[in-house]
Amino acid sequence: MKYQTRKKALVLLADGTIFYGKSVGIEGTSTGEICFNTGMTGYQEIFTDPSYFGQLMVATNAHIGNYGVNDNEVESDGIKISGLICRNFSFTHSRVDSNGNLKDWFTKHNLVAISDVDTRALVAYIRDNGAMNAIISTDVDNIEDLKKQLAAVPTMEGLELASKVSTKEPYFVGDENAEFKISALDIGIKKNILRNLVKRGAYIKVFPYNAKFEDLAAFNPDGYFISNGPGDPEPLIEAQEVAKQIIERNLPLFGICLGHQVIALANGISTYKMHNGHRGINHPVKNLLTGKGEITSQNHGFAINREETEANENVEITHVHLNDHTVAGIRMKDKNVFSVQYHPEASPGPHDSEYLFDQFIENIMKAKAVIS
Known part of the structure; x- marks a missing residue:
C-alpha cells in the first residue's frame, strides 16, 4: 500500500481534543477508553x-507490525482491543515463523487502526489529563457526528465487561490424569495463565464469569483460581460471592489482576479508578516478603485501596509497585489465599514472577497433605 493513497483519520478525545493521522486501510469508526502500553514487543499478545476489551490502544513503540503475526501467539479467541493508534505501521514484516502480516490480520478481524499519529504527544496528554473515552475514525469530515457518538459511550468506571469476554460454557484444559485439579473462574482469562498451570501438573476446568461456588466445587478441585479481565471489578457481585465462599472454607485460592481486585472486594477492601493505569512490560514491583525486586508485566486501570488494605487485620500487603506505591499483591493471614495485581504469566513480558504459580501449587499440596 502506498503511503499517499491512505485516507486521513483522527483520534477524538472526550474533552474535544483531536489528533490526526492516517488509516492503515480499514475504514470505519471505533470507540472505547483510550489507554497506552509502553511495551517494546508483544503487540499480538496485547491485542x-x-x-x-473496550479500550483503544495507543502503542508507544514507534513501529508496530514489523514482525508480523504468529497463530500461536494469541491470548484469547481473537482481537480484544477496540482499535489501534500507532506512529509507524509496518505493512511488510520480517520473521521466519510468521504466519502473515498485521494488516491482513486486522482486516480479518475488521479492526480499525490508524497510524502516523504523534503518539508521544498523545501519550503525554493522556498521562497529564487521565484516561478518558475516545473515538477513532476515517470519517474526518463529520466531527460533530463523531462527538455525538462518543458522548453515548459509557465510562469505564462502573462498567461490567467480564460477561463480554468470558466463556459461555465450561471447558477443560490439560491432562485429566494430572496430579492437581483446579477450578478457574473466567472473567477474562489469558491462555498463558492456563499454560503455566498445566505445565505444573494441573488439570483445569474453566467456568463462566457467573458460575456459582457450587458449580466450581462440583469439579472437586484441589484449588481455585480467579482470572484477569476487563472493566470495573465492583459490579462483579457473583464473582465476589464465589471468592467469599472459597475464603470461608479456607480453600487454596489464587487471583490475578481483576481476580486480585475481586478477592480484595470480598474482604471489604474497595477499589478505585486510576488516573491512567499501569500498562507495559517493565513495571518494577518489590516483594515485601523476600525483599527482592521484580520487573513485571501489567495491565490494569483499577487498583485496591492501600489504606483500607493496611487497616484490614486479615490481609497483608505482599507486593508494592515501586513507581507509585500502589498495592501489587496481598495474602490473607489466616487463609490459604493470595493474589497479585500484575501478570506473572507475562506474554508479553519478563518471567520474574512465574514463581507465583509455584507458590499456588505449593499451597495446594499443603492443603492436600492436611486433608490426607
Whole structure:
C-alpha cells in the first residue's frame, strides 16, 4: 500500500481534543477508553488480551507490525482491543515463523487502526489529563457526528465487561490424569495463565464469569483460581460471592489482576479508578516478603485501596509497585489465599514472577497433605 493513497483519520478525545493521522486501510469508526502500553514487543499478545476489551490502544513503540503475526501467539479467541493508534505501521514484516502480516490480520478481524499519529504527544496528554473515552475514525469530515457518538459511550468506571469476554460454557484444559485439579473462574482469562498451570501438573476446568461456588466445587478441585479481565471489578457481585465462599472454607485460592481486585472486594477492601493505569512490560514491583525486586508485566486501570488494605487485620500487603506505591499483591493471614495485581504469566513480558504459580501449587499440596 502506498503511503499517499491512505485516507486521513483522527483520534477524538472526550474533552474535544483531536489528533490526526492516517488509516492503515480499514475504514470505519471505533470507540472505547483510550489507554497506552509502553511495551517494546508483544503487540499480538496485547491485542488479544481480554483485559483490554473496550479500550483503544495507543502503542508507544514507534513501529508496530514489523514482525508480523504468529497463530500461536494469541491470548484469547481473537482481537480484544477496540482499535489501534500507532506512529509507524509496518505493512511488510520480517520473521521466519510468521504466519502473515498485521494488516491482513486486522482486516480479518475488521479492526480499525490508524497510524502516523504523534503518539508521544498523545501519550503525554493522556498521562497529564487521565484516561478518558475516545473515538477513532476515517470519517474526518463529520466531527460533530463523531462527538455525538462518543458522548453515548459509557465510562469505564462502573462498567461490567467480564460477561463480554468470558466463556459461555465450561471447558477443560490439560491432562485429566494430572496430579492437581483446579477450578478457574473466567472473567477474562489469558491462555498463558492456563499454560503455566498445566505445565505444573494441573488439570483445569474453566467456568463462566457467573458460575456459582457450587458449580466450581462440583469439579472437586484441589484449588481455585480467579482470572484477569476487563472493566470495573465492583459490579462483579457473583464473582465476589464465589471468592467469599472459597475464603470461608479456607480453600487454596489464587487471583490475578481483576481476580486480585475481586478477592480484595470480598474482604471489604474497595477499589478505585486510576488516573491512567499501569500498562507495559517493565513495571518494577518489590516483594515485601523476600525483599527482592521484580520487573513485571501489567495491565490494569483499577487498583485496591492501600489504606483500607493496611487497616484490614486479615490481609497483608505482599507486593508494592515501586513507581507509585500502589498495592501489587496481598495474602490473607489466616487463609490459604493470595493474589497479585500484575501478570506473572507475562506474554508479553519478563518471567520474574512465574514463581507465583509455584507458590499456588505449593499451597495446594499443603492443603492436600492436611486433608490426607
